Amino acid sequence: MPTPVRIGVVGCGSVMQRPYTSQINQLKVRELVETVVACDVRTEHREKLLGPGFGYQRFTTDFEEVVSADDVDVVLVTTSMQEHAMITKAALEAGKHVLVEKPMGTTLEEAAEIVELAKKSPGHLVPAPHVILSPTYQKMWRHIQRGDIGQPYLARAFYGWAGPSWGQWFYRKGGGSMFDLGVYNVVSLTGFLGPAKRVTGLVGTAVPERMVEGEMMKVEADDNAHICIEFANSCYAVVTTGFTIQRYRTPAIEIYGSEGTIQMMGDDWDPDGYELWQNEVGAWKVFDESAPNWPWADGINHLVECIIEGKTPIITPAHAYHVIEIMEAARAAGKDGQRRDINSTFTPATFWESEDEAVAAHLRHDTSSE
Incomplete structure (x- = not known):
């Protein structure tokens, strides 16, 4: 012991x-x-x-x-x-x-x-x-790295809600929706696609005053953001996040490649399986969540x-630093509209040694492609 x-x-x-x-x-x-x-x-x-x-x-x-x-x-x-x-x-x-x-x-x-x-x-x-510890994230990582969707071209990530009514620090300087919510998506995308090269964004405060803990307060931090990220090989991604979203039913992550698409259902901190489209198959492979009790802690x-x-x-700390640089660059771009180079890099974690991918999937044909 x-x-x-x-x-x-x-x-x-x-x-x-x-x-x-x-x-x-x-x-x-x-x-x-x-x-x-x-x-x-x-x-x-x-x-x-x-x-x-x-x-x-x-x-x-x-x-x-x-x-x-x-x-x-x-x-x-x-x-x-x-x-x-x-x-x-x-x-x-x-x-x-x-x-x-x-x-x-x-x-x-x-x-x-x-x-x-x-x-x-x-x-x-x-x-x-x-988020990179979740079995669903790691399975998706293997699909992407094996080339199951071809060369990634575009990606989209999404996470938001209406915002907390407790903890004024969420809305003070140093807080905000990017650091609280968008950070999940930026970690996921950089884990899948590697280090970012350049960033721009639309970042601001949509709700200037909020009722928090029974009193109105002035919001000092961002609560509404689109983060636009450029990766290698002209691959582009956007993160939509904010304390401005009441409900949504879209996948957490979608990555579009030359030969297919892969998307994570649920949220990347609480995944609910994933779906894989490959042109050669001609149907969506739907993979149910294999670890429904996976904890985000x-x-x-x-x-x-x-x-x-x-x-x-x-x-790794290097990955966390890279993510903070991306969010800080997006915040700066929200003020002056200028695209910024990302100077840091990191080595993404790999998951080749994980479990075999031979798990049950059911097919759902996409009639829009017929």
Whole structure:
């Protein structure tokens, strides 16, 4: 039995209390982790976090007590976006493993500092989102890399909703719909298609005032965006995202190639299978979701596995930095209309070693092509 990985968490809101705690509790049952210390500025969480549903050994309001604790191996950062970089840097400087919710920094300068610290730190850094860990993402990746849709030419990604009525920080400087929502799509597209070359975008604030936590507030961050991305070989993609979308029924991701199309159903953080059109087949292959219970907080499972087995995480700081550069470039383009070169790059994760693709699919003929 391996030595349990000792977890300290900073930021104990709904993201920590529900999706991450669900995964951590399953790891506890397997005796792979211990929950050591929880930190939150809201002291009303203390009793709950020390209780049986969470089982932390102690509670603090000072994150420095978490990152400096000798009995903590992993720091889970699930605060508001604006605090991510500060806490992540402190944890890396203390030599801890870190999982930080998206984005790892709200400026390119913060992200660059974190990448450099991660190179020097003995701890792993796993930045969210964790969409590339989903079995559906990995199956689609293999289809694309095998050439099942030919050469990718165009892509479209989509994620949005009406926006939260809690947490004013979503709408403050450093927040916004790109960092909260569009980031999932940008990670997925760059994972599928590789590093971006150039970016432009239409990014703005459609709703200048919102009712949040019972009071009207001025919105300082973007809530409405089209991010236009140029990849290699004249492949273009657009991400549509915003706190401006009431409902939708479109696929999360669509990639159009010279010989076919592949599309992810559901959302990329909550996939519901995928569909594949190949000209040589002449019908849609519909693949039902193979992992309907896949959790979008799966990064904590991946990080714990890597620590215990001595492996390197496939989610990398370089990829997260590249994604932040894309979103920052889109935001700048929204102000002056200028296209921007993307200077960073990364090595996309590969999934050739994963399960065989011989899974059941049913055919749906597209009468519009007849």
